[in-house]
Each structure stands twice: as C-alpha cells, then as structure tokens.
Amino acid sequence: MDEPGSCLARMRETAPLVHNITNFVAMAVMANVLIAAGASPAMVHAREEAAEFATLAHALTVNIGTADPDWGTAMEEAAAVMNGAGRPWVFDPVGVGATRFRQALSERLIALRPTVIRGNASEIRALAGLEGAARGVDAGDSVEAAAEAARLLACRTGGIVAVSGPVDYVTDGKEAYRVANGHPLMPRVTALGCALNGVIAAFCVGQPALAATTAALAFYGLAGETAARSARGRAASSRPSSMPWQR
Numbered sequence: 001m002d003e004p005g006s007c008l009a010r011m012r013e014t015a016p017l018v019h020n021i022t023n024f025v026a027m028a029v030m031a032n033v034l035i036a037a038g039a040s041p042a043m044v045h046a047r048e049e050a051a052e053f054a055t056l057a058h059a060l061t062v063n064i065g066t067a068d069p070d071w072g073t074a075m076e077e078a079a080a081v082m083n084g085a086g087r088p089w090v091f092d093p094v095g096v097g098a099t100r101f102r103q104a105l106s107e108r109l110i111a112l113r114p115t116v117i118r119g120n121a122s123e124i125r126a127l128a129g130l131e132g133a134a135r136g137v138d139a140g141d142s143v144e145a146a147a148e149a150a151r152l153l154a155c156r157t158g159g160i161v162a163v164s165g166p167v168d169y170v171t172d173g174k175e176a177y178r179v180a181n182g183h184p185l186m187p188r189v190t191a192l193g194c195a196l197n198g199v200i201a202a203f204c205v206g207q208p209a210l211a212a213t214t215a216a217l218a219f220y221g222l223a224g225e226t227a228a229r230s231a232r233g234r235a236a237s238s239r240p241s242s243m244p245w246q247r
C-alpha cells in the first residue's frame with residue numbers, strides 16, 4: 001500500500017474539485033476543511049443542477065443528514081454521473097437507523113455502489129440491518145461491533161467501507177486496516193465526520209480507493225491531534241461562572 005504521505009502529496013498536486021451534497025450543519029465546516037487540506041469544495045444540492053454540476057467535479061460526496069426527497073434525487077442523479085465517468089463518490093449514511101426515509105434513501109444510494117461508504121459504528125451497523133445503540137446522528141456502538149457489518153457491506157457494494165471512531169476501521173471486504181490517529185475531542189465537534197467524507201473523496205481522485213481512504217483517515221486523525229494541542233476543550237461546567245447578570 002502507498003505511504004499516506006504520498007497519497008496526500010498526489011491529492012495536493014491535483015487539488016481536486018469536490019462536489020458535496022451535504023447537510024446544513026456541515027456545509028461551512030466541510031468547505032473550510034477541504035480548502036485547508038488542499039482541495040476545492042463546492043456545495044451544490046439543487047435537484048435542477050446537481051447532475052450537471054457533477055460533470056465538472058473530480059469527486060462527489062453525498063450525505064443524508066438533512067436531506068429531503070429533492071435532495072435525495074439530486075444525490076442519486078449526481079452519483080450516477082460519477083459512476084458513468086468512473087469518478088469516486090463517498091456516501092455518509094447520517095442517522096440512517098432513525099427513520100424509514102433515511103433507510104429507503106440509503107438503500108437506493110447503496111444500490112448505486114458508492115466508491116466509499118463512511119459512517120460511525122452505529123450507522124454502519126444500521127446500514128447492514130443490525131440493531132444498534134445510536135443516539136440520532138451520534139454513535140452508541142464500538143467500532144469493533146461494526147467491523148463485520150462493514151465487511152459485509154463492502155462485499156455487497158464492491159466498494160470500501162470505513163467505520164470512524166476512536167480507532168477507525170476500513171475494509172474492501174478482503175483486506176482491513178485500523179487507523180489509531182485522532183483525539184477524543186473530535187466527536188465533540190459537530191460535522192467533523194461529515195467533513196472527513198470530503199477529504200476521503202479528494203484522496204480517492206486518481207488513487208486506489210482502499211489506500212486513499214486509509215491515508216485520508218490517518219491524515220485527518222493527525223490533523224485532529226494537532227488541533228487538539230491548542231484547543232481548550234469545553235468548559236468543565238455547562239453553567240458559565242462569569243455571565244454578566246451574575247456579577
């Protein structure tokens with residue numbers, strides 16, 4: 001497998017245009033993360049233009065976090081464009097276990113065979129039809145508890161499945177790798193999982209998807225470790241001690 005550093009260097013040489021149909025929470029965070037990593041983000045979700053825009057993009061991400069039926073159609077049409085052009089796309093099944101709408105849309109997207117599916121452990125378990133302990137969009141299951149689900153999903157789609165968490169797990173259904181980079185503050189910041197999808201998509205442009213996804217996970221975890229060194233974390237108490245009306 002290629003060195004993660006070589007994958008990063010090749011991604012930066014390409015500076016790929018990554019088209020994202022993502023959720024309202026993640027849009028700005030994800031765009032900034034992609035620029036910082038060395039790619040060009042574009043957030044384009046209107047049903048009337050998503051497929052047309054996809055023809056311009058090097059890679060696509062689709063994310064069902066705040067989807068509605070029109071966004072779902074936009075995702076399916078844009079993914080079909082990427083498949084036709086042989087370009088990578090990443091699917092994030094945010095909160096898939098929570099509602100029938102998310103489950104049905106996810107089934108349609110899986111049938112289009114994403115290059116990479118990336119979710120937290122509870123999402124990957126739910127996608128494989130297993131019971132889980134999700135709390136909305138947050139994981140309640142361990143990564144190890146989702147490893148077999150990831151393997152089965154990868155065999156079903158022929159793509160890569162990445163389970164993020166304290167130690168990420170990534171597989172193509174035959175080989176598997178674990179990535180131990182990252183910091184416990186990362187799941188305390190909303191949309192960091194969503195933003196990771198864009199980085200994975202950027203790394204996958206012109207590079208083998210298993211190696212590229214593994215490298216993206218390592219790069220992202222290291223970035224989180226670096227950021228955590230200068231982060232103060234959240235306050236010890238949820239009640240600030242020096243609010244003006246308390247003086």
Ligand SMILES: Nc1ncnc2c1ncn2[C@@H]1O[C@H](COP(=O)(O)OP(=O)(O)O)[C@@H](O)[C@H]1O
Nearest residue numbers: 120164165166168182183184186187192193220
């Ligand atoms: N406890 C943890 N320790 C270190 N890194 C973590 C931890 N939990 C999540 N991460 C990292 O945070 C990023 C987002 O993953 P995750 O929180 O699982 O996604 P999501 O926001 O979709 O639930 C990944 O890079 C993952 O490796």
Ligand SMILES: Cc1ncsc1CCOP(=O)(O)O
Nearest residue numbers: 023025065190191192193194
């Ligand atoms: C809070 C929330 N609600 C709908 S989408 C979303 C963002 C989830 O982002 P992430 O899975 O990266 O934490």
Ligand SMILES: [Mg+2]
Nearest residue numbers: 094120193194
């Ligand atoms: Mg998520």
